[in-house]
Amino acid sequence: MMGNPVVHFEIGSAVAERSRSFYSSLFGWSVQTDSHGYGVVATGSDVGIGGGIMQTPPGVPPWVTVYVGVDDVEKSLARAEELGGHRIMGPTPVGEVGEMAMFSDPDGNPIGLFREA
Incomplete structure (x- = not known):
């Protein structure tokens, strides 16, 4: 891999369905929920990246x-x-897609890492 591009965004929501509806209505995004409850976002543009909207685990903001x-x-x-x-x-x-992890930077911001299979 050359460089380290941003490859995906994610929104963790306290009420995932509400957030999926909000962002779909606001930006015209298509959100398809997979069998694990993860809402895969297609922005409808060939510019930028896709992402996901998910339910936060209990106790996680x-x-x-x-x-x-x-x-x-x-x-x-x-x-x-x-x-x-x-x-x-x-x-x-x-x-089969790859491997992921998350860390927080020194300011506490969560950042994900992804390696494609």
């Missing part, structure tokens, strides 16, 4: 984040920790 494409998720997590970030989760397989 809502978030908005981006996922950065990396060659090695674990190595990137370890480097984030060396630089003052904190591991939130992962690495975790994403079916």
Whole structure:
């Protein structure tokens, strides 16, 4: 991989269906919920990236984040920790698609990492 592009965005919502409806109405996005309850967003544009809208787990506050494409998720997590970030989760397989993880930067912002299979 050349560089590390932003490859996906995600909105974690306290009421996922409300957020899916809100963003669909506001921006004209198409949101298709998969078998795991994850709302896959198609923006309808060939510019920019797609994303997802999901229900936050119990006790987890809502978030908005981006996922950065990396060659090695674990190595990137370890480097984030060396630089003052904190591991939130992962690495975790994403079916046949790849592998993901999340960390928080020194200000507490959640950032995702993604390696395509």
